[in-house]
Amino acid sequence: MSAAADINRRMVEWRRDLHRHPEFGFEETRTAAFVARTLRELGVEVAEGIGGTGVVGTLKRGTSNRAIALRADMDALRITEKTEAEWASRTEGLMHACGHDGHTAMLLGAAQMLATEGGFDGTVRFLFQPAEEWGRGALAMLDDGLMERFPFDEVYGLHNMPGVPVGHVRTREGAAMSAEDIFEITLTGQGGHASQPHLLREVMVPACALVQDLQTIVARRLNPADTAVVSVTELLTDGTRNALPGTARILGDVRSFSPSVSETVESEMRRIVGGRAAMLGLTAKVSYTREFVPLLNDADLTRAAADAVRAVSKDVSELAAPITASEDFARFQYHVPGSFIFIGAGEGSAPLHSPAYDFNDDSLMHGALVHSAIVRNRLAPKA
Ligand SMILES: [Zn+2]
Ligand SMILES: [Zn+2]
Numbered sequence: 001m002s003a004a005a006d007i008n009r010r011m012v013e014w015r016r017d018l019h020r021h022p023e024f025g026f027e028e029t030r031t032a033a034f035v036a037r038t039l040r041e042l043g044v045e046v047a048e049g050i051g052g053t054g055v056v057g058t059l060k061r062g063t064s065n066r067a068i069a070l071r072a073d074m075d076a077l078r079i080t081e082k083t084e085a086e087w088a089s090r091t092e093g094l095m096h097a098c099g100h101d102g103h104t105a106m107l108l109g110a111a112q113m114l115a116t117e118g119g120f121d122g123t124v125r126f127l128f129q130p131a132e133e134w135g136r137g138a139l140a141m142l143d144d145g146l147m148e149r150f151p152f153d154e155v156y157g158l159h160n161m162p163g164v165p166v167g168h169v170r171t172r173e174g175a176a177m178s179a180e181d182i183f184e185i186t187l188t189g190q191g192g193h194a195s196q197p198h199l200l201r202e203v204m205v206p207a208c209a210l211v212q213d214l215q216t217i218v219a220r221r222l223n224p225a226d227t228a229v230v231s232v233t234e235l236l237t238d239g240t241r242n243a244l245p246g247t248a249r250i251l252g253d254v255r256s257f258s259p260s261v262s263e264t265v266e267s268e269m270r271r272i273v274g275g276r277a278a279m280l281g282l283t284a285k286v287s288y289t290r291e292f293v294p295l296l297n298d299a300d301l302t303r304a305a306a307d308a309v310r311a312v313s314k315d316v317s318e319l320a321a322p323i324t325a326s327e328d329f330a331r332f333q334y335h336v337p338g339s340f341i342f343i344g345a346g347e348g349s350a351p352l353h354s355p356a357y358d359f360n361d362d363s364l365m366h367g368a369l370v371h372s373a374i375v376r377n378r379l380a381p382k383a
Contacts, residue, residue, distance in 0.1 A: 003116065004365070007109050011364040014038070015105035016087035019359070022076030022094045022101070025131025026140075028053040031074045031104065035128045038108050042115040044126065047150070051140030055128040056150050059114060062121030068378050069125040069152040069338075070371050071329060072107035073100045073132035082355035098352050099160040099345065102359030104128060106158070106367030113372045122379035125152045129328070135180070135291045138331035147335050154301055155338035156374050157329040158367055162349035166363045167314035169370065170342040172322060173302045177295035177340070178229075178255040179262050180326040181288060185210065185273050189282040191239060191246025202244035206280050207235055210250060213276060217268045228256040228265055229324060255324045257294050292326035298337035305339045308377030312369035325352075343367055 001009070014034075023031050032053045036046045044057040053074070081088050081095035089095040096102075111126055127146075131137030164170060187210070189201030211232045218228050232252040239245030256262045266288045277284035306316050319342070329340045345363055350356040 007112050007368065008365050010112070011105045011109040011368065012361045014108055015101050015359060015361060015364060018101035018104055019085075019087045019096050020090050022089050022091055022096045023074070024078065024094060025075040025134050025137060026052045028074045028130050032128065032130070035074070035104060035108065039111060039126065042112050044111055044115060050146060051130065051137065051142070051144040053130040054137065054141045054144070056146070057111060057126035058150065059111065059124045059126070060122070061118050062381060064122035064379065066379060067123035067125060067152040068375060069127050069155040069332070070107055070110065070375070071127040071129060071155060071157040071332065072103040073129050073137065073328070074104050075100055075131050075133050075137065077133055077353060079353065079355050083358050085358055095355070096359065097354060097357045098133065099357070099359040100132065102160060102361075102364060102367070103158060106364050107371060109364060109368035110371035113368060114375055119376045119381075120379035121381040123152070124375050124379070125150050132328040135326065135328050138328040142331060142335065153336055154378060155332045155336055156305060156371070157338070157340045158370060159327070159340065159342055160345040160359060160363060161342040162345045162351050162357070163347060164342065164344035165314070166344045166346050166360060167366050168344040169306070169309055169313045169316040170319045171297070171302050171306050171316065171339065172319040173297055173299040175257040175294055175322045176297045176319070177322060177327045177330065178257055178324045179259070179290065179294040180292040181254040181256075181262055181266070181290050183252055183254065183269065183286065183288045185250040186285045187248045187250070187277060187282050188284070189246050189280070191244050194242045194244055197244060200244055200246070201281050202246065203248040203282060204237060204239060204245055206276060206282060207237065207248035207250055210273065210276050211235060213272045214252070214269065217265055217272070221268045222261065222264060226258070226261045228254065228261050230254050230265060255326070257322055259294070262290065292328065293330045293334065295327050295330035295340055296333055297339045298333070301337050302339040304377065305341060305374050308373045309341070309370045312373050313366065341370065343370060
C-alpha cells in the first residue's frame, strides 16, 4: 500500500470511530485520549488537558524558530442522529453533525504526513480544541496559557462546507463569519384577570410591540453599508388562557461582522426596551452577551494559503459574501493573524447541524493535503 493510501485508510478508520463515540463540549475525554495516543504514535510531542480537554501536539523540523498552528475542533452536538450509517452515533441524543469528527481525523492525517515526510523548517502546533459549538473551547485554551506555553506566529483552520464539491476550496479575506450575541429581555408588570386589564400592568401587548420595535434597529439605526441580523426567537410569559401575564421574557440572537455594529445593536436595544417600559409603567432588564466574536481573516495570509493549496485542490476561489454562522476559531485570530478556510464536503452532503448529516470521508485526503500544503508553504525550507 502506498503511503497516501495508508494515511487515507487510517483517516477513514479514525473518523468513523470518532463518529461512533461523539462527546459534548468539554466532555471530549475519549476523543482527547484518542488524539493524544495517535499523535504520540506518530512521534509528535503531546500536551493534554489544555483548557479542559484540549490537546496540543508539537512537531519540529530544521532550525527555524518560526511556528504555525493548525487547529481542529473535537466536540459533537445534542442532536439525535438519523443516518443509517454503520458508524452512526452509539450515544443517544448526541452526534457529530458538524463534521468535527472529520476535522479531527484530517488533522491527525496531516500530522502523519508531516511527521513522516517533513518538507518544512520550523515548528508545527496541532491544536485540538474542545467545545467549539458553544463558543468556549478556544477561549479556554487561551486562558490556560496556550500562547505562552506553545507560542506560534500564524494560525489556520479548516471547516467542511456542504454543497461545495470535494477538492474545492473557498476562502475569504477580512470578515468571513459573523459574531453571535445573545440577549434576554425581561419585562415585569402586574398580571391578573383577563377581563380587567385596566387594573393591571400586563406585559403581553408591550412584549409584542417590543418584538416589532427590535426590528427597527437594523432597518433604522444601522448604516445601510453595515450588516446585521436581529432575531427574536422566543417570547415566554407567565400568563394562562384567562389570566394576563405579569412577566414576559424575550430571547434572541444577533449576528454581525464588526464589534462596532454589535455595540450599536446592544445600545439601541437597551434604549428601546427602556423607553417602551417607561412608557407603560413596567420594569425591564436586558442581559446581552457576546458568545462568538466575528471571524476576521488576515488578507495576506489568506492569499498565501490560497496559493499554497492550489496545487492540491481542483478549485480555489473566494466566497462572494461572509457567512452568518459563527466560529470559535476567531478567538485565536485576536492573538495572531491567520485564516479560516472552507473545503468542499460534496454537493450531496446534508447541511451542517442536520440529523441526516454525515462527514464525507472522500474529503479527508483533501483536508490533510490542504493542512500540509499550508505548513510547507509557510515554513518553507530555505533553498
Ligand atoms: Zn457546528
Ligand atoms: Zn463546526
